[in-house]
Amino acid sequence: MSGPAGTGAPVRTTCAYCGVGCGVLATPEADGGTAIAGDPDHPANFGRLCSKGSALGATLGAEGRLLDPLIAGQRSSWVDATALVAARFADTIARHGPDSVAFYVSGQLLTEDYYVANKLMKGFIGSANIDTNSRLCMASSVAGHKRAFGSDTVPGCYEDLEEADLVVLVGSNLAWCHPVLHQRLMAARDKRGTRIVTIDPRRTVTADQSDLHLALRPGSDTSLFNGLLHHLADRGHLAAGAIDAVEGLADALALAASDAAAGLAERCGLSTGEIAAFFAEWAGTERVVTVYSQGVNQARNGTDKVNAILNCHLATGRIGRVGMGPFSVTGQPNAMGGREVGGLANMLACHLDLENAAHRAAVQDYWSCGPLPQSAGLKAVDLFDACASGQVRALWIMGTNPAVSLPRADHVRDAIAACDFTVVSDVTADTDTAELADVLLPAAGWGEKDGTVTNSERRISRQRAFCPAPGQARPDWQIICDVARAMGFGAGFDFGGPHAIFAEYAGMTALSRRFGRDLDLTGLAGLDRAGYDALRPVQWPVAPGGAGTDRMFGDGDYFTPSGRPRAVAVAAGPELEPQGGALLLNTGRIRDQWHTMTRSGQAEVLTRHIAEPFLEIHPEDAARRGIGPADIVTVSGQGSTATLRALVTSRVRPGTLFAPMHWSGQFAADARVDALVAPDRDPVSGQPALKSAPVHLSKCAWSFYGFALGAGLVAPDTPYWARAALAGGAQMEFAAPEAPADMAAFFRRLAGLPAGADLIEVEDRSGGGYRAVCRKDGRVVAAIFTAAEPVPVSRAWLRDAYGDTGPADLLAGRPGADRPDPGPTVCACFGVGMNTIRQAIAEQGLSSVDEIGAALQAGTNCGSCKPELDALLARSTARLAAE
Ligand SMILES: Nc1nc2c(c(=O)[nH]1)N[C@H]1C(S)=C(S)[C@@H](COP(=O)(O)OP(=O)(O)OC[C@H]3O[C@@H](n4cnc5c(=O)[nH]c(N)nc54)[C@H](O)[C@@H]3O)O[C@H]1N2
Ligand SMILES: Nc1nc2c(c(=O)[nH]1)N[C@H]1C(S)=C(S)[C@@H](COP(=O)(O)OP(=O)(O)OC[C@H]3O[C@@H](n4cnc5c(=O)[nH]c(N)nc54)[C@H](O)[C@@H]3O)O[C@H]1N2
Ligand code: SF4
Ligand SMILES: [Mo]
Numbered sequence: 112m113s114g115p116a117g118t119g120a121p122v123r124t125t126c127a128y129c130g131v132g133c134g135v136l137a138t139p140e141a142d143g144g145t146a147i148a149g150d151p152d153h154p155a156n157f158g159r160l161c162s163k164g165s166a167l168g169a170t171l172g173a174e175g176r177l178l179d180p181l182i183a184g185q186r187s188s189w190v191d192a193t194a195l196v197a198a199r200f201a202d203t204i205a206r207h208g209p210d211s212v213a214f215y216v217s218g219q220l221l222t223e224d225y226y227v228a229n230k231l232m233k234g235f236i237g238s239a240n241i242d243t244n245s246r247l248c249m250a251s252s253v254a255g256h257k258r259a260f261g262s263d264t265v266p267g268c269y270e271d272l273e274e275a276d277l278v279v280l281v282g283s284n285l286a287w288c289h290p291v292l293h294q295r296l297m298a299a300r301d302k303r304g305t306r307i308v309t310i311d312p313r314r315t316v317t318a319d320q321s322d323l324h325l326a327l328r329p330g331s332d333t334s335l336f337n338g339l340l341h342h343l344a345d346r347g348h349l350a351a352g353a354i355d356a357v358e359g360l361a362d363a364l365a366l367a368a369s370d371a372a373a374g375l376a377e378r379c380g381l382s383t384g385e386i387a388a389f390f391a392e393w394a395g396t397e398r399v400v401t402v403y404s405q406g407v408n409q410a411r412n413g414t415d416k417v418n419a420i421l422n423c424h425l426a427t428g429r430i431g432r433v434g435m436g437p438f439s440v441t442g443q444p445n446a447m448g449g450r451e452v453g454g455l456a457n458m459l460a461c462h463l464d465l466e467n468a469a470h471r472a473a474v475q476d477y478w479s480c481g482p483l484p485q486s487a488g489l490k491a492v493d494l495f496d497a498c499a500s501g502q503v504r505a506l507w508i509m510g511t512n513p514a515v516s517l518p519r520a521d522h523v524r525d526a527i528a529a530c531d532f533t534v535v536s537d538v539t540a541d542t543d544t545a546e547l548a549d550v551l552l553p554a555a556g557w558g559e560k561d562g563t564v565t566n567s568e569r570r571i572s573r574q575r576a577f578c579p580a581p582g583q584a585r586p587d588w589q590i591i592c593d594v595a596r597a598m599g600f601g602a603g604f605d606f607g608g609p610h611a612i613f614a615e616y617a618g619m620t621a622l623s624r625r626f627g628r629d630l631d632l633t634g635l636a637g638l639d640r641a642g643y644d645a646l647r648p649v650q651w652p653v654a655p656g657g658a659g660t661d662r663m664f665g666d667g668d669y670f671t672p673s674g675r676p677r678a679v680a681v682a683a684g685p686e687l688e689p690q691g692g693a694l695l696l697n698t699g700r701i702r703d704q705w706h707t708m709t710r711s712g713q714a715e716v717l718t719r720h721i722a723e724p725f726l727e728i729h730p731e732d733a734a735r736r737g738i739g740p741a742d743i744v745t746v747s748g749q750g751s752t753a754t755l756r757a758l759v760t761s762r763v764r765p766g767t768l769f770a771p772m773h774w775s776g777q778f779a780a781d782a783r784v785d786a787l788v789a790p791d792r793d794p795v796s797g798q799p800a801l802k803s804a805p806v807h808l809s810k811c812a813w814s815f816y817g818f819a820l821g822a823g824l825v826a827p828d829t830p831y832w833a834r835a836a837l838a839g840g841a842q843m844e845f846a847a848p849e850a851p852a853d854m855a856a857f858f859r860r861l862a863g864l865p866a867g868a869d870l871i872e873v874e875d876r877s878g879g880g881y882r883a884v885c886r887k888d889g890r891v892v893a894a895i896f897t898a899a900e901p902v903p904v905s906r907a908w909l910r911d912a913y914g915d916t917g918p919a920d921l922l923a924g925r926p927g928a929d930r931p932d933p934g935p936t937v938c939a940c941f942g943v944g945m946n947t948i949r950q951a952i953a954e955q956g957l958s959s960v961d962e963i964g965a966a967l968q969a970g971t972n973c974g975s976c977k978p979e980l981d982a983l984l985a986r987s988t989a990r991l992a993a994e
Contacts, residue, residue, distance in 0.1 A: 122577035123150055125564055126164045127219075127557035128705050130441035131155055131269075131291045132566025133164055134648065137558060137577045145171055145558070145578065154648055155269065155566055161290035162703050162717065162939040162975040167557070169714035171578065177540040177553040178582025189583060189593070196507070196550055197597030199532045203505040204236060209484075213240035213494050213503045216454060217510035218248060218443030221562030221574060223612040224587035225445070226452040227604060228509065229460060231591060232488075233453065234480035235600040239465060239488030240503065242456040244511040245446050246491035250796035251408040252439040253450060253458075255417025258679050258795075259425065261670030262462060262629050263450055267400065267436035268568040268650065268661045273299035274434030277396040281310045281332060281420065282406015282802075286317040286978040287702040289404075289440050289567075293317070294974050306396070308389055310335065311406055313697065313727070313769055314762040316978040319985070325389060326764060328380030329695055329803055330687040333412060334370055335379050335386070336419035337681065341371035342390040343427060350428030356667070356675060357425045363678035367422075370683050378683065380764070393423070398434035405442070405699065409802045411685050414795040418679035425676045431664035440567045447565035451630055451651075452616060456488035457797075460616070461623040462630040473622045478603060490797035491517065492790045499526035507534040509587060510554070512707040514543040515775040518799045520785035521751045536590055539709040543776045543783070554587050555580035556710075562588070562609045563646070569660075571632075572648040588612060610643035629663065629670060688766070689805035694732060696746065696804040697769045698784050702975060703939055704773045712778055718835035719936035722906070723844050724774035724782035726755040728808070732766065733759045738810045741901035743831050743846045746770070748787035748806035754831045755782055756844070757810075768808065772801075779833040780826070814879065814899045815850040818906065819843045820913045821885075821893030823863030839914050840893075842906070850897065854881040862893035873922050882922045890914065896924050905932045907944050937983070938969035938976045948980065952987045960984070 119139035126133045134153020138146040147168045151158035180192035203211050214232050216225065232241040256263045272278055273295055285293040297320070299305055309321040310332065318324040327335060343349060344364050354360050376383045393399055401424065407416045421437050429435040441447050453460035463470035471483045489497050495517060497503040506527070514524040527533055527547045535548035538556035545551055554560075559580040565571050580586075588609055595604040606612050617636040624631050634653035638646065650659040669676045689695050703720040705711035712718070726744055738744055742757045746768070755770060763769050774782035788804040815829075822840040826832055829847035843861065851857040855870060864870075864885055872883040879899035885892050891913055896904045904924030911933070912921055926932050933944025948969060957963050960980045964971040970980050 121148070122575050123573070124558070124575040124577065125444065125572040126160070127167060127444060127710070128163050129289055130443060130446055130567045131289050132444060132564060132570060132572055133160055133291050134572065135160065135164065135167065139577060144168060153572070155568070155570060155572070156291045159291045159294055159974065161973050162720070163705060163711060164291075165940055165973045166711070166714040166716050169716060170710045171558055172713070173581045175539055175541065175713060176581050176584070177537055177545070177551060178584065179553060180583065181551040183549060189585070192550055192552060193593045193597050196534050197594050200236075200505050200594070201598050203532065207504060209236050209238035210240055210488075211503060212236060212238065212505040213489060213497070213507075215491065215494060215506065215508045215511065215513060216241060216243045216449070218243060218245045218446035218449050219510045220449065220587055221445060221560065221564060221609070222448035222452055222616065223562040223609040224509070224591065225449045225454050226460065226612055226616045227588050227591045227595070227606070229453045230478060230603065231595045231600065233459065233483055234474070234478045235595065235598075235603060237481055237484060239456050239484040239486065240494065241454065241488060242491045242494055243449050243454045244491070244513070244516065245443070245449050245454060246797060247409070247516065247799055247801065248405070248442045249408065249439070249446050249450065250455065250798040251410070251413030251417055251793055253455065254414040254796040255421060256439070258414070258418055259421040259677050260664070261672070261677075264629055264663050264670070265439055265567065265569055266430050266663045267438050269295060270661065271400050271434050271436055271438065272296045272402070275305060275398045275400040276303070276434070277306045277308070277392055277399040279308045279310065279393065279399065279401045280317060280321070281401060281403040282408075283402050283404035283440060284311070284315045284317045284699060285402065285440070286315070286320060288442070288700050290702070290973075290975045292440065294977070297977070306392060308392065312764050312767060316982065319982045320978050323385070323388060323392070325381055325385055328378070328764070329697065329767060330410060330412070330684045331379040332407060332416045332684065333419045333681050334375060334683045336416075336423055337367040337370040337683070338375045338386065339390055339393055340364065340367040340419070340423050340426060343394055343423060346394055348394045349426050353426050353428065358671070358673060358675045358677045359680065360426055360678040362680040363422050366680040366682065397429065399429055400434065400436055400438055402438045402440055404440050406802060408798055409800060411791050411793055411800045411803075413793040413798050413800070415679070415681040415684065419681045422678045422681070425678055431662050431666075433662070436662075438567075444566075445564040447567065447569065448563065451565060456490050459483070461620050462628045463622060463626065470622075470626060473625070477619055477622060480603060492792060492797070492799055495523045495526045498530040503530060505532040506530045507536070508544060509536040512542050512544045512709065512775065514547060515707045515783050516772065516785060518785055518788040518790045518801060519749050520783050520788075521749070536587060537709075538584070541777055542707065542709055552590055553582060553584040554590065555584045559584065560586040563613060565651070569650045570648050571646075571651060573644075573646050608640065610638065610640045613643055614638060627670065687803050692807065693805040694808055695767045696748065696784070696787060696806045697763070697767055697802050698772045698788070698804075699769065699802070701771050701773065704771070706773060707775045708773050708778055713836055715836040715838050716939050716942075718837070719907075719910070719942065720939055722835035722842065723833045724755050724771060724779050725758045727758050727760050727763045727769040729763050729765045729767070730759050730761060732808070733757065736808060736810050743811040743813055743816075745809050745811055746784075746787055746806045748804055749789055751786035753782050753784050753787055754780060754811065768806070774833065778835070780829065780831055782833065811846070811848070813846055813848045815847045815897065816899070816901045817845050817895060817897035818902050818904055818909075819845070819858070819861055819893065819895040820909060821862040824861060824893070825863055827857070827861045837910060837913065842910065850879060850881075850899075854897070855883065858883050858893070858895045861895065864893060871922065882924065884921055891921060894921060905934070907934055907936060908932045937979050940972035941968040943967050943969035945983065948983055949987065952984060958984065
């Protein structure tokens with residue numbers, strides 16, 4: 112395939128974001144940009160991409176990048192930085208032992224990076240103190256898989272969602288978090304009429320797209336699935352011989368029966384009719400896939416939730432066959448790869464066990480290293496506690512932003528600051544975690560480095576470099592190997608490139624085979640550099656001569672000592688109802704941002720969907736506190752606060768709140784919601800309960816609200832602000848208890864304008880409002896709109912008008928009659944707003960997503976907004992019906 116004239120050939124790579132693992136074609140363009148398209152030949156996406164994937168090209172610029180090693184904030188060289196890191200780690204180990212140092216790594220590292228980090232810590236430093244942000248993400252699924260299957264194995268593949276007749280989505284906002292997989296499911300539904308049930312306390316866009324939404328009481332999933340298990344047994348739906356074939360099933364059934372007898376509907380907060388409908392669908396459909404994600408994993412009983420789901424599939428034999436099975440969808444691009452190479456503190460590489468002496472001896476032999484640690488190292492939350500207490504004295508954080516993403520984040524920030532020596536490897540210069548580092552190491556990012564990732568369906572794909580790394584940035588594997596060599600572990604880390612690391616890792620999986628485990632890549636062990644470069648996506652296990660494996664366990668063989676799968680008797684979950692006027696804070700993701708926004712926050716197209724940190728509040732809870740739409744509210748918990756914009760909606764249950772996890776100190780004044788989250792953990796997996804923090808809520812009775820756009824905006828000195836990227840500048844929301852005395856001075860400071868800059872001002876003395884615009888050479892360079900109440904200006908219209916020659920009536924804050932207000936952006940690819948879509952539906956009588964696409968282009972590129980288009984159609988149909 113060749114690119115258009117004047118451009119390079121497309122490079123096949125894999126998306127940097129979620130665990131769907133879509134194939135991407137990246138084509139360098141003559142102007143230095145990169146054209147991004149879905150790879151039609153990649154079996155994860157067959158050419159599709161979502162809004163985040165489509166915008167990857169906009170995140171490749173040098174802006175915001177960390178370009179040089181920094182020691183105490185000063186530019187340095189790799190020679191000096193590597194020597195310093197090696198010396199400080201070696202010295203700390205010599206004085207305080209190997210467990211006085213730790214690595215905290217990430218499911219966003221490539222498998223090769225992960226492999227050498229783990230080899231260095233467990234094999235050569237001799238400590239198991241390496242944990243990963245996957246602890247916050249997949250640990251309960253890993254533990255649940257191991258309890259049930261004897262191994263951390265995802266049984267099925269994406270095709271199963273297309274071949275199923277019923278897909279149950281538990282604690283998964285698939286439409287926003289795994290959009291391309293959701294699109295595949297929707298396309299299959301169009302063909303075969305797949306039924307979809309969503310189980311989520313919140314009415315998400317995914318729930319809108321389902322046949323049945325069970326807005327269960329938070330945390331009651333184990334009871335619901337216990338009830339289902341009991342129902343399946345009661346109505347004769349267990350597989351023939353299941354009681355003997357599945358270890359522990361009798362006990363699981365007994366506990367399920369007693370749980371089901373004790374007021375199931377009441378416990379789950381659902382009607383008996385809803386429960387009966389769900390049970391009947393599940394029982395009556397053989398081809399059922401149960402997809403689950405963070406609403407399951409991130410709970411105090413996350414592992415039990417996982418096993419409650421697995422129990423139902425094992426008991427009915429609906430696993431390992433086409434269109435059936437439990438399916439843990441992974442979050443990060445390489446959450447799976449990290450699990451494979453032992454990135455968690457309680458695992459060895461290749462799915463071998465730290466506690467098993469024979470496994471340890473085999474690994475020691477393969478690596479030619481000293482004795483391996485015999486027990487698990489510190490898990491994420493404990494690891495940062497150990498930094499605070501002085502047990503860990505040297506810490507290396509790679510590819511993750513724990514000062515934002517870990518529970519009790521203010522404590523974590525203090526713990527990192529308190530650690531004697533902290534190293535951070537990142538692609539971004541300014542992150543909340545990077546600010547705390549003694550040494551900052553610039554990593555090569557997506558598009559600049561080579562390696563492999565494994566997606567949710569065990570499929571290994573290559574990420575390939577297509578542009579040079581800026582400044583002195585280097586791939587993570589190289590940074591780690593250089594430090595290892597400087598520590599004197601040369602022979603183990605003399606790799607000529609990621610292909611050599613991959614070959615060593617793939618060869619090592621022979622140990623997994625030898626011990627009867629499933630993680631087998633020996634079919635790829637002989638790849639040379641050319642073979643590695645040409646590697647096509649393949650699902651492990653890959654035995655020699657094999658073509659990979661789509662489904663596991665179809666033969667009924669598991670990896671437990673008995674070879675039989677295990678059902679686990681799980682008790683009802685903990686009562687989550689908070690006491691003393693507290694509310695339950697649920698947290699998660701939005702469609703167009705990725706985690707702490709270090710990359711996605713730079714693409715202006717991705718800020719058009721949602722540009723501010725918000726808090727979903729049920730109307731009853733809002734009314735009780737006098738909170739109106741768009742008010743600013745304070746949420747408090749764990750001795751910390753967050754200041755957010757109120758979004759009053761019945762999408763959340765009364766007594767519960769929802770806030771996105773994305774906003775960091777770089778993008779907002781005070782919106783790090785993890786500061787409020789308690790560090791409660793699942794006792795089996797160590798995964799924190801990030802979806803159920805008790806918090807208090809109050810309204811900020813303030814009288815100064817504003818919105819500004821400009822080229823040089825700086826964060827104002829107000830207790831609320833939120834910044835978002837905008838072509839040629841930024842936009843800023845802000846609010847404060849009182850308006851500043853000198854509004855023009857406030858605007859000049861905010862917009863970075865010279866003292867003499869010409870302003871056109873309008874002041875509304877009675878209403879406390881102020882509006883001003885500054886033009887240069889006829890172009891708008893900055894504008895501000897403030898009021899004593901949340902300012903009702905059209906952000907979408909202003910964003911379009913900004914940088915334009917600027918309509919004369921810009922200060923009106925909304926379009927004149929001749930210029931329609933597009934409303935908030937729904938389709939990010941073509942910038943189509945909600946008002947435009949609503950109007951077209953009404954005026955042109957559009958009745959399907961395809962018709963909207965034909966009329967407005969919305970939804971015709973990446974398709975991520977199709978669920979929202981469908982919801983707009985449904986609402987307008989409902990309105991017509993009501994008229
Ligand atoms: N756009 C976008 N996509 C992403 C990411 C991103 O940052 N942005 N991150 C990726 C990563 S790393 C991950 S882990 C995945 C996460 O993907 P998801 O798990 O789908 O996303 P979340 O929004 O974290 O949470 C899912 C849902 O769990 C629900 N929930 C809360 N409590 C309960 C409960 O007690 N029971 C049930 N049944 N549900 C509950 C929440 O209301 C929420 O809607 O997304 C991946 N994809
Ligand atoms: N309240 C709450 N908290 C949560 C969650 C939740 O649902 N609710 N979800 C949890 C989950 S599932 C996850 S996965 C975590 C995610 O949380 P984090 O991992 O902390 O979030 P990211 O923003 O993805 O951080 C990745 C960092 O790596 C950098 N980076 C990107 N590419 C590279 C690279 O190639 N090399 C290096 N060295 N650095 C790179 C980025 O700039 C960024 O700073 O958050 C967890 N925290
Ligand atoms: S679904 Fe979107 S974010 Fe996830 S891998 Fe595919 S393109 Fe990337
Ligand atoms: Mo995650």
